[in-house]
Amino acid sequence: MDKEILNKKIQRLVNHFHAGDYAYALRESHTLLKKLPNNIFLMNLIGSCYQNLGNLKTASDTFVHIINLDNKNFAAYNNLGNIFKAQKKFEDAERNYNKALEINPKYENAMVNLGNLYFEINDYQKAIDYYLKSLKINNQNALAYYNLGLVYQSIGEFNDSHKAFKEALKINPTNTNADKMISRSTKYTKDNSHLEKMREKLKKLKLNEPQKTNLYFSLGKAYEDLEDFEESFKYLKLANDTKKKFIQRNFENEYKTFKNLKTFFKENEIHNRETSKKKIIFILGLPRSGTSLVEQIISSHSEVYGCGELDYINKIIRNNLYKNNILDKSKLKNIDQNKINNMSKEYLDLVEKFDSTSTVFTDKAPLNFAWIGIIKLILPNSKIIHCSRNPKDNILSLYKNDFDDRLNFTYDLNDLVQFYKEYRDLMTFWTQKFQNEIYNANYEKILTNPHDEIKSLLNFCDLNFENNCLDFYKTKRPIKTVSSAQARQPIYKSSMASYKKYEKYMKEFFDFID
Numbered sequence: 001m002d003k004e005i006l007n008k009k010i011q012r013l014v015n016h017f018h019a020g021d022y023a024y025a026l027r028e029s030h031t032l033l034k035k036l037p038n039n040i041f042l043m044n045l046i047g048s049c050y051q052n053l054g055n056l057k058t059a060s061d062t063f064v065h066i067i068n069l070d071n072k073n074f075a076a077y078n079n080l081g082n083i084f085k086a087q088k089k090f091e092d093a094e095r096n097y098n099k100a101l102e103i104n105p106k107y108e109n110a111m112v113n114l115g116n117l118y119f120e121i122n123d124y125q126k127a128i129d130y131y132l133k134s135l136k137i138n139n140q141n142a143l144a145y146y147n148l149g150l151v152y153q154s155i156g157e158f159n160d161s162h163k164a165f166k167e168a169l170k171i172n173p174t175n176t177n178a179d180k181m182i183s184r185s186t187k188y189t190k191d192n193s194h195l196e197k198m199r200e201k202l203k204k205l206k207l208n209e210p211q212k213t214n215l216y217f218s219l220g221k222a223y224e225d226l227e228d229f230e231e232s233f234k235y236l237k238l239a240n241d242t243k244k245k246f247i248q249r250n251f252e253n254e255y256k257t258f259k260n261l262k263t264f265f266k267e268n269e270i271h272n273r274e275t276s277k278k279k280i281i282f283i284l285g286l287p288r289s290g291t292s293l294v295e296q297i298i299s300s301h302s303e304v305y306g307c308g309e310l311d312y313i314n315k316i317i318r319n320n321l322y323k324n325n326i327l328d329k330s331k332l333k334n335i336d337q338n339k340i341n342n343m344s345k346e347y348l349d350l351v352e353k354f355d356s357t358s359t360v361f362t363d364k365a366p367l368n369f370a371w372i373g374i375i376k377l378i379l380p381n382s383k384i385i386h387c388s389r390n391p392k393d394n395i396l397s398l399y400k401n402d403f404d405d406r407l408n409f410t411y412d413l414n415d416l417v418q419f420y421k422e423y424r425d426l427m428t429f430w431t432q433k434f435q436n437e438i439y440n441a442n443y444e445k446i447l448t449n450p451h452d453e454i455k456s457l458l459n460f461c462d463l464n465f466e467n468n469c470l471d472f473y474k475t476k477r478p479i480k481t482v483s484s485a486q487a488r489q490p491i492y493k494s495s496m497a498s499y500k501k502y503e504k505y506m507k508e509f510f511d512f513i514d
Contacts, residue, residue: 006036013045022049040066044075056083074100078110085117088312088350093117108134112144119151122308122354127151142171146178158185174207176214180402183218188225195222213242217402224400224501233505236400240411247408249415257327258370258426264332265373265433270380278348279360280379281461282313283441284368285387286423287407288397290443293472294387295364297446297454300472301463305358309365312350314406316343317374335377344378360463367406369423372430376437383461384434386427389443391513392499395420396506413509420513444496 009032017025026049033042047062060083066076081096094117100110115130131148134141149164162185165178179198188195198215201207207215216239223232281304283295299306320343321331351361366387368375375382388394395417398410409419431438439460446453455465468475503510 010041013042017045017049020052022052025049026053038069040070040073040076044073044079047076047079051079051083051086056086059083072103074103074107074110077103078107078113081110081113081117085113085120090117090121090353106137108137108141108144111137112141112147115144115147115151119147119154124151124155140171142168142175145171146175149178149181153181153185161185173201174205174211176201176207176211176218180214180218183221186222186225188222190226192222195219198222209242209246213239214402216242217400220400229501230505233502237505239402240399243402243411247405247411249408249412251409251415251419253326254370255422258422260327260329260332261370261373262426262429264329265429268333270373270377276344276348276379276381277359278351279462280347280351280382281360281362281385282368282372282375282382283362283364283385283387284366284372285427286369286394286398286420287366287403287410288401289366289387289389289394290441290446291364291366291387293443293446294385294441294457295362296472296475297457297469298385298461298463299362300468300475301360301458301466302468303358303463304360304362305355306362306364307351307354308362310351310363311365312347313363313365313368313371313375316346317371321374332374340378347379360461369427369430372434372438376434384438385441385457385460386431386438387441387443390497390499391420392510393495393497395509395513396499396502397495399506413506417509417512447496 009028013025013029013032016028026046029042029046029049033039033046036042043062043066047059047066050056050059050062060080063076063080063083066073067080070076077096077100081093081100084090084093084096094114097110097114097117100107101114104110111130111134115127115134118124118130119127128148128151131144131151134144135148138144145164145168149161149168152158152161152164162182165182168175168178179194179201182194183198186192186194198218202212202215216235220232220236220239223229223235226232281298283291283298285291295306295308298304317327320339321327321335323331351363354361369386372384375384395413398407398416399413401410403410409415431440439457441453441457450470454469458465458469499506499510
């Protein structure tokens with residue numbers, strides 16, 4: 001095959017890969033590989049396609065095969081590291097990234113991936129070090145600057161985070177995720193240069209819908225800062241309406257899972273003998289209900305390690321108790337002590353990777369509210385803190401922010417209200433089932449009476465009162481959620497009854513809540 005034609009075909013496949021069309025890139029790469037057997041580049045591309053399509057086993061086998069053909073192929077070691085990282089096998093991931101760097105000490109992809117790994121396990125100084133190392137090799141790496149900005153933002157170093165995001169934008173102005181991150185920790189004024197730059201981007205740059213959505217959410221936030229709520233809501237509605245076009249919005253499987261949980265735990269009592277000395281404090285509820293604030297308070301305690309928002313429980317339950325994307329009642333009914341012990345051990349082993357010396361950890365994944373019964377089954381000495389706030393404020397806050405795929409119900413007000421109803425019904429069930437084992441942390445009460453509420457919260461967690469918990473905003477632990485800026489401020493009450501500013505635009509939905 002002519003070299004120029006081959007290069008064009010491969011570049012076309014790479015373009016499809018970067019555009020997220022993994023099925024096409026995979027199919028055509030296999031076709032081309034038949035003409036070019038054992039082409040290492042194509043095989044790496046095929047393995048990466050399998051990884052992005054969720055077929056981690058075949059992806060892993062592909063990269064191992066490449067290494068068997070060429071044990072100096074640093075890209076394959078790096079890609080294999082990505083597989084292990086996705087599987088939460090952090091030591092294996094670290095070893096493969098380091099092997100890639102041993103072969104090629106200037107391989108910036110492995111440096112960035114090591115930074116990502118350390119960021120995930122909250123070793124943020126190592127994460128920063130590896131991002132900076134990669135930038136010494138290539139100071140035009142927009143992704144390294146962007147990820148560096150995320151780390152700085154998570155530890156409250158907002159000036160450094162803004163510098164990093166701005167460097168990323170100099171290299172790639174269409175990375176509007178960086179604009180969105182800047183907006184989260186900016187208090188806008190009318191003459192703010194970033195506000196004007198975002199408006200100009202919408203006019204002048206050729207952006208796809210996800211890129212525009214980031215700017216719409218950011219402008220919605222900016223105009224709220226300016227107290228122009230009509231303009232703010234215009235952009236928020238535009239953001240949500242645009243996002244709805246490219247996400248999945250079928251929540252029937254989730255609602256069926258909620259129903260299956262209520263049916264099982266209504267008919268069955270749970271029994272387990274706790275063997276672990278580790279105690280987990282689960283902080284859950286609807287997102288934007290004060291979960292970040294509560295975790296920041298508790299993890300400021302000297303005995304507590306704050307893990308942040310973990311997806312471990314959700315993945316363990318899905319891997320063990322799901323069938324056809326729905327919780328399987330028969331699997332739950334037939335669960336035995338061996339399965340319970342394995343699920344418990346898997347979770348505790350993952351948490352222990354953050355800090356093997358701690359005995360008390362927080363897990364602040366809001367949607368874990370669905371799993372309260374299973375949490376009490378596999379980790380019976382865990383503490384459950386349910387966060388709640390004024391439902392109108394909660395729904396408005398969800399509508400104002402952009403989230404990951406598990407929160408696709410937040411981009412349509414009808415979906416939001418329906419999900420709120422399902423959440424409320426399930427929480428009513430859990431509260432009746434575990435009457436004295438769920439602590440309700442009310443956001444408004446914490447804001448109006450912090451000393452007494454924090455004391456009561458710590459008492460429930462069997463922790464002595466410490467003044468550090470009142471000064472939670474000084475704690476430097478990473479916060480990786482949209483609340484990273486708010487949770488680093490002293491108690492403020494401006495978020496209470498904030499729905500009134502938007503009431504005329506959302507009256508129909510607020511009336512339904514009433």
